[in-house]
Amino acid sequence: MHAIASPAAPASKGRESPGLSLSVNDVALRFGGIHALRNVSFSAEPGQITALIGPNGAGKTSVFNTISGFYPPTSGTVSLGGQDITRTPVNARAGMGLARTFQNIALFHGLSVLENIKLGGHHTMSTGVLSALTYSRAAREQELKLREEVERKVIDFLQIDHIRHQSVDVLPYGLQKRVELARALAMRPRVLLLDEPVAGMNREETEDMARFILDVQEEWGVTVLLVEHDMGMVMDISNHVVVLNFGEVIASGTPAEVRSHPQVIEAYLGADSA
Structure with missing residues (x-):
């Protein structure tokens, strides 16, 4: 995928409700004896695009479902704009400005x-x-x-x-x-969760969607957290990238930092991607 734009942190262009911060703090999630998440911590900064990547089964959807309120964490907290929403009902989170799309069209x-x-x-x-x-x-x-x-x-x-x-x-x-x-x-979101927004799309559709996501960030001032397997798009549009593997954060940083991280190369991008 060709470069789309430089992902500089935007200033909200007069939007009444600019993006909020989103923080996941030491979140663990267990289903019986299965550890889906182990002490996961990261932040999505206001008005920026943060990508959550990792191999299949790494825990990305579990993180999204915990943030959305579908899964209560076994331990740890989720904060929206500095407010603890760990036990806040799903519909109340929507009223606070949290919106989501789904991997499978709903x-x-x-x-x-x-x-x-x-x-x-x-x-x-x-x-x-x-x-x-x-x-x-x-x-x-x-x-x-x-x-x-x-x-x-x-x-x-x-x-x-x-x-x-x-x-x-x-x-x-x-x-x-x-x-x-x-x-x-x-839904007038202040934080937008995008679950594989370009999965199954061709190149032209992917580039169109990437531009729309950038426009949402730049023109609406919305904080975006996305899960995506298309590494070209992730590296083109993200300000920050968080990498999960086996339910744990193994790397976090700018696209350039993550791209060259040894554990990421081994676990996800492939040895020839550095």
Whole structure:
């Protein structure tokens, strides 16, 4: 993959809610006698792109599920913006600005692109359940406001206006991945977790997605933590890289530092990648 941009730390361009820091502190995770994570610690700095890499089975998805709240850690803590969220429910983390995409596309089939994206923003609406069920005036106004925001800030941003009324079922894989990113952005994230955002994509789709991720960082000021196997993209767009192997952090640093780390070369990149 060709170089896309120099990953300098951006300044938020007037965004009301800039990115938050995300810290994983001595997190261990066990399933019975299996140690999925062993004292994992790293930080994703505000407004930067941090990549989490490692071989299959290294524990990357376990880290994401712990940060998201799907797995409670056996020990250790997770902090968002300096606040301990280790025991915070999943839905409350979304309200604090944590959004996520999934390795396997998790769109709602039978719904349009616009409907799928709007679902990401419904947690931002303040009308209660009764108002929503009866579609009160307040609920209608908030729904229209949400749609306007989604169309103006997300759909235009990701260049998917031409498909917004299509069912997600008929879209090619690359566009489905872009719609999933759009739904996460509709949540107004301050920290965005991207689980293999370019898996299964061809070169052109990968480069498009990489540019969108950079734009999210630079124009929205969002903190990005991504898991990805495409080393070309990781090294091109990341400010910081954390390497896992067998549930432990074996290296952490800039892309250049990680690329030349002996343990990383042995465990992941291959002996001829230095």
